[in-house]
Amino acid sequence: MNNFFNVYYNEICPTLQALDLIIKANYSNVDINELSNLLHITPTEINTILDSKHINNLTSDIIPTIMLNGSSYICKIFKKSLSYYNSKTYSPKDIAYIYNIDKSKVEKACSTLHITEISEANFPQLFKLI
Numbered sequence: 001m002n003n004f005f006n007v008y009y010n011e012i013c014p015t016l017q018a019l020d021l022i023i024k025a026n027y028s029n030v031d032i033n034e035l036s037n038l039l040h041i042t043p044t045e046i047n048t049i050l051d052s053k054h055i056n057n058l059t060s061d062i063i064p065t066i067m068l069n070g071s072s073y074i075c076k077i078f079k080k081s082l083s084y085y086n087s088k089t090y091s092p093k094d095i096a097y098i099y100n101i102d103k104s105k106v107e108k109a110c111s112t113l114h115i116t117e118i119s120e121a122n123f124p125q126l127f128k129l130i
Contacts (some may be wrong), residue, residue: 005127010128015039015074019063026066027060035063042073076100089117095126 018038022030032043035058039046046058049069055062067078079097084090092110095118096103104128112114118126 003128004099005124008028008099008123008127012074012077016078019067023060023063025060027122030058030060030063034059035066037065038075039070041070041075044112045071050102088125089119092116101130 015038022035022038023057030130032046036043036046046066049066050056050058050062052069053065053109064078067075068082069075077098077100084098087094092106093103095101096106106126109126110118112129113122113125114124116121
């Protein structure tokens with residue numbers, strides 16, 4: 001069965017974990033092709049972002065800047081989720097916005113689970129219904 005649970009736990013989470021490891025490793029030189037593959041943007045797009053920000057070296061600490069300016073789904077999730085950084089719970093509207101999911105699908109899943117607020121603990125059950 002294909003649902004958002006599979007997308008979230010098989011694609012989004014592993015990508016974010018890999019990016020987190022690269023950022024925390026504090027590399028002074030990140031492989032542009034590896035980053036391109038993780039972010040699903042081209043090396044050209046990465047170079048365009050670096051040029052626009054007047055950045056010469058692709059280092060670990062530059063990755064969030066690239067993600068904030070990248071055009072891929074993973075970059076957009078990162079950018080949108082930053083505005084909810086301190087949130088402990090989310091509304092169906094928030095989840096729909098962050099992950100670009102039809103709001104009615106999120107609302108229906110919340111109704112099925114009898115919840116009005118969503119915490120990360122609810123993600124597995126919620127995403128299986130979407």
